[in-house]
Amino acid sequence: xxxxxxxxxxxxxxxxxxxxxxxxxxxxxxxxxxxxxxxxxxxxxxxxxxxxxxxxxxxxxxxxxxxxxxxxxxxxxxxxxxxxxxxxxxxxxxxxxxxxxxxxxxxxxxxxxxxxxxxxxxxxxxxxxxxxxxxxxxxxxxxxxxxxxxxxxxxxxxxxxxxxxxxxxxxxxxxxxxxxxxxxxxxxxxxxxxxxxxxxxxxxxxxxxxxxxxxxxxxxxxxxxxxxxxxxxxxxxxxxxxx
Numbered sequence: 434x435x436x437x438x439x440x441x442x443x444x445x446x447x448x449x450x451x452x453x454x455x456x457x458x459x460x461x462x463x464x465x466x467x468x469x470x471x472x473x474x475x476x477x478x479x480x481x482x483x484x485x486x487x488x489x490x491x492x493x494x495x496x497x498x499x500x501x502x503x504x505x506x507x508x509x510x511x512x513x514x515x516x517x518x519x520x521x522x523x524x525x526x527x528x529x530x531x532x533x534x535x536x537x538x539x540x541x542x543x544x545x546x547x548x549x550x551x552x553x554x555x556x557x558x559x560x561x562x563x564x565x566x567x568x569x570x571x572x573x574x575x576x577x578x579x580x581x582x583x584x585x586x587x588x589x590x591x592x593x594x595x596x597x598x599x600x601x602x603x604x605x606x607x608x609x610x611x612x613x614x615x616x617x618x619x620x621x622x623x624x625x626x627x628x629x630x631x632x633x634x635x636x637x638x639x640x641x642x643x644x645x646x647x648x649x650x651x652x653x654x655x656x657x658x659x660x661x662x663x664x665x666x667x668x669x670x671x672x673x674x675x676x
Contacts, residue, residue: 435638438527438582439534442632443541443574448622452484455628456491459619462630463493471615471632474498474584476576480621495619498580506588515588520579523586524549533582541574545631548575573620573629581618581633 442462446455463471473495477485485497497512500520507514527533528549535542551572580588614635622628 435532437532437534437636437638438585439634439636440536440539440542440545440578440631441634442630443539443545443578444630445541445544445573445627446622446629448627449624450622450628452480452487452621455619455621456487456493459488459617459630460491460493462617462632466615466617466632471617472496472584473617473619474580474588475619475621476500476580477621479623484621496584498583500576500580513588515580515583520576520583523583524575524579527582545574545578548572573622573626574631577618577620577629578631578633579618580620581616581631584618585614585616585633585635 446458450458459473463473473488473493474497475485475488475495476498478498478500482497485495488495494511499512499514500517501514503514503516504518505514506516506519524533535545539545616633616635618631618633620626620629
């Protein structure tokens with residue numbers, strides 16, 4: 434059975450957005466997605482385990498991904514080490530097969546296309562392939578999308594193939610329609626890179642007609658936090674109270 438991967442939401446948060454605000458933003462985004470329990474996968478390669486734990490402490494249980502330069506994919510608990518070659522080549526294969534659908538209505542669709550075009554394949558002195566954005570260019574949306582597609586395609590689940598075969602047989606026997614599978618990919622930003630989000634759903638071709646642009650949650654901060662106080666002060670300057 435042919436499956437498609439449809440991108441329904443792309444977003445980049447302002448540079449310097451604090452991690453507690455990012456965690457809250459992810460929680461609101463997950464709550465807006467239909468279909469039960471969407472899956473969340475986070476690239477925490479450059480920020481480490483403590484930032485990942487902030488999601489867990491807030492009641493969100495993502496799959497953590499460390500992007501490596503190797504060729505082997507490893508799994509341990511709720512974490513995976515995934516070669517960048519695996520992630521990028523999966524995107525390229527789906528694009529060439531026409532199975533990755535980017536909706537033009539998305540505000541960051543053109544940015545994503547530019548990032549895909551700016552990606553370059555190079556060889557190291559040892560003869561290994563590397564995938565990176567051109568100098569001075571961002572690749573945060575590409576990486577957020579890559580880990581979301583990797584997960585939606587069965588990444589992090591070694592028995593995915595067996596499960597899908599059993600699912601198809603169940604559909605044939607019962608006529609039950611399997612709903613879309615939603616995955617949120619997050620590339621956590623650092624001091625010079627913004628945090629990026631990509632929401633992907635895995636669907637059958639006939640399900641593409643269903644609308645899939647979830648409303649974007651507003652970015653706000655917890656009351657009593659420094660960020661919340663700063664936002665309130667900025668709002669008061671823009672709209673001073675009437676005398």
